[in-house]
Amino acid sequence: MIGIAVGAWGLVIGAQNTLAAEIDFSARDMASWSMRSFEGETHYSVVQEHGVEVLEANARGQASAKYLKREIDLRKTPYLHWCWKASARYSGLDERSKAGDDYPARLYVARKTGFLPWQVHSVNYVWSSNQPAGARWPNAFTDRAMLLALQGQRSPLDEWRAEVRNVSADFKALFGDAASEIDGVALMSDGDNAGGNATARYYGVGFSDSPEPPACPG
Numbered sequence: 001m002i003g004i005a006v007g008a009w010g011l012v013i014g015a016q017n018t019l020a021a022e023i024d025f026s027a028r029d030m031a032s033w034s035m036r037s038f039e040g041e042t043h044y045s046v047v048q049e050h051g052v053e054v055l056e057a058n059a060r061g062q063a064s065a066k067y068l069k070r071e072i073d074l075r076k077t078p079y080l081h082w083c084w085k086a087s088a089r090y091s092g093l094d095e096r097s098k099a100g101d102d103y104p105a106r107l108y109v110a111r112k113t114g115f116l117p118w119q120v121h122s123v124n125y126v127w128s129s130n131q132p133a134g135a136r137w138p139n140a141f142t143d144r145a146m147l148l149a150l151q152g153q154r155s156p157l158d159e160w161r162a163e164v165r166n167v168s169a170d171f172k173a174l175f176g177d178a179a180s181e182i183d184g185v186a187l188m189s190d191g192d193n194a195g196g197n198a199t200a201r202y203y204g205v206g207f208s209d210s211p212e213p214p215a216c217p218g
Contacts, residue, residue, distance in 0.1 A: 023077055024206035027053040030066055030187065037064040039192035047201075050217040054203040057105070057189035061197065067186035074168045074181055077207035081164045082107060083216035084203070086157055089129035090196040095147075098140040102191045103127055104198035107205065108145075109167055111182045120144060120183075123170050125163065127151040127200065136174065146174040160203070160216035167207075 040062030
């Protein structure tokens with residue numbers, strides 16, 4: 001099995017430029033993104049919470065990603081923002097191993113580094129079950145994907161958390177060189193390697209020129 005963190009990006013060829021200083025993806029937008037299955041299919045659906053639509057992901061030992069192929073100019077919209085929450089953690093995993101490479105929630109960005117499909121680097125922002133917030137490590141399947149735990153073993157469950165990341169700075173910190181653009185964005189809740197079950201929700205995913213965090217539901 002190839003690394004989930006970069007597998008979806010073998011198809012990221014060709015893109016469209018954006019000139020906007022604000023790019024927002026609704027729950028329905030994300031639900032319509034292409035699906036890449038690794039082991040069964042995580043169930044994604046649009047649900048209501050506090051009067052707004054959010055994307056819910058249910059993983060029952062499955063792993064599939066929703067991804068969008070799109071070139072995004074980080075010089076114009078450097079900040080990735082979103083809200084997310086997870087219903088459960090996976091216990092007893094070593095997330096730095098292949099057998100433990102499961103996350104109740106993750107959102108990742110990728111950039112091409114060459115012309116071949118596997119020449120891709122990705123930054124995975126994950127909701128970790130057993131690592132502390134702020135931990136970072138290479139994906140167990142490939143060093144072309146780096147993981148960064150924004151929420152960790154002490155993060156509260158079933159509570160919305162707002163995130164803002166300077167994507168270019170994260171590429172610099174994790175791969176050694178800053179990215180001026182990316183070629184796609186994806187999200188996934190997965191439990192295939194250890195057979196875990198989890199539900200996560202995503203809202204307010206987008207890019208902007210402002211470091212202000214998004215307003216989460218409720």
